[in-house]
Amino acid sequence: MVKIIDIEFLGTKSAIACFLIDSGDGLILIETGPSTVYDNIKINLKKEGYDIEEVKHVFVTHIHLDHSGGAWRFAENGAQIYVHPEGANHLINPKKLIESATKIYGDKMDMLWGKINGINKNNVKSVEHKEIIKIGNTTIKSIHTPGHANHHIAWKINNSIFTGDVAGAKIKNGPVLPACPPPEVDLEKWYKSLELIIQEKADILYLTHYGKSTDVLNHISEMKNILKNWADWIKEKKSRYDNIEDLTNAFNDYVYDYLKNKHRLDENLIDQYYAANPPYMSVSGLIRYWEKSN
Numbered sequence: 440m441v442k443i444i445d446i447e448f449l450g451t452k453s454a455i456a457c458f459l460i461d462s463g464d465g466l467i468l469i470e471t472g473p474s475t476v477y478d479n480i481k482i483n484l485k486k487e488g489y490d491i492e493e494v495k496h497v498f499v500t501h502i503h504l505d506h507s508g509g510a511w512r513f514a515e516n517g518a519q520i521y522v523h524p525e526g527a528n529h530l531i532n533p534k535k536l537i538e539s540a541t542k543i544y545g546d547k548m549d550m551l552w553g554k555i556n557g558i559n560k561n562n563v564k565s566v567e568h569k570e571i572i573k574i575g576n577t578t579i580k581s582i583h584t585p586g587h588a589n590h591h592i593a594w595k596i597n598n599s600i601f602t603g604d605v606a607g608a609k610i611k612n613g614p615v616l617p618a619c620p621p622p623e624v625d626l627e628k629w630y631k632s633l634e635l636i637i638q639e640k641a642d643i644l645y646l647t648h649y650g651k652s653t654d655v656l657n658h659i660s661e662m663k664n665i666l667k668n669w670a671d672w673i674k675e676k677k678s679r680y681d682n683i684e685d686l687t688n689a690f691n692d693y694v695y696d697y698l699k700n701k702h703r704l705d706e707n708l709i710d711q712y713y714a715a716n717p718p719y720m721s722v723s724g725l726i727r728y729w730e731k732s733n
């Protein structure tokens with residue numbers, strides 16, 4: 440049984456999730472959100488009849504702060520944190536991670552992510568591609584899925600895959616949208632990772648942004664299309680604007696129009712999408728991708 444927990448990031452509902460599984464041998468949490476939402480998670484677990492200190496295993500899809508910025512708090516309670524080998528050192532010593540996030544978020548760092556402490560290396564477990572981990576009555580398979588970031592893992596349990604950011608965001612009845620932040624976006628890797636997800640023949644995708652998606656093949660195909668669409672848009676437009684601010688504004692308008700006029704989303708749902716993945720991040724991520732691939 441998977442319980443979806445709304446961490447209510449910045450007070451916004453259905454933008455960022457974490458997932459609770461009772462293994463019969465300690466609680467498993469997939470994703471943690473940033474440390475600022477630790478108390479929200481605690482309250483949610485209480486409602487389910489659990490104490491947050493019963494969380495003994497934390498699986499993070501990748502080390503971006505909206506997914507695992509708060510993992511250190513669970514490690515302080517004695518939890519093992521399972522992560523991609525390329526992410527492990529950044530959990531142990533988050534200095535570079537903080538520097539690179541500060542480039543994107545500037546003086547909003549603290550408001551968004553709160554405190555980011557290092558994790559004792561004994562509490563960090565690197566997981567290889569296709570490694571199988573058994574905890575209590577739960578079997579978890581790792582699927583290395585680079586593209587959004589090199590250190591990305593999708594976690595498979597039974598017929599479900601917890602996709603982090605590899606399968607994009609889909610909130611309620613809205614469309615699938617990718618997040619393409621710098622510095623590691625790589626389209627070729629990303630398409631291959633989406634093929635890996637298809638090959639796993641799952642019935643359910645659990646999206647960190649946000650919740651369950653059950654029409655798996657259509658979901659993945661929508662994701663491939665929009666990823667290509669965004670990447671092509673940036674490739675074509677980047678030379679037409681003198682500066683990144685104008686390009687970013689134009690891209691924001693483009694995404695807003697897609698959500699508002701093509702998909703008829705109300706303002707509240709659009710806000711939820713923007714809280715989950717502000718489109719501006721994808722502009723610099725995709726510019727960087729095209730500069731690297733030329």
Ligand SMILES: [Zn+2]
Nearest residue numbers: 505506604647
């Ligand atoms: Zn994310």
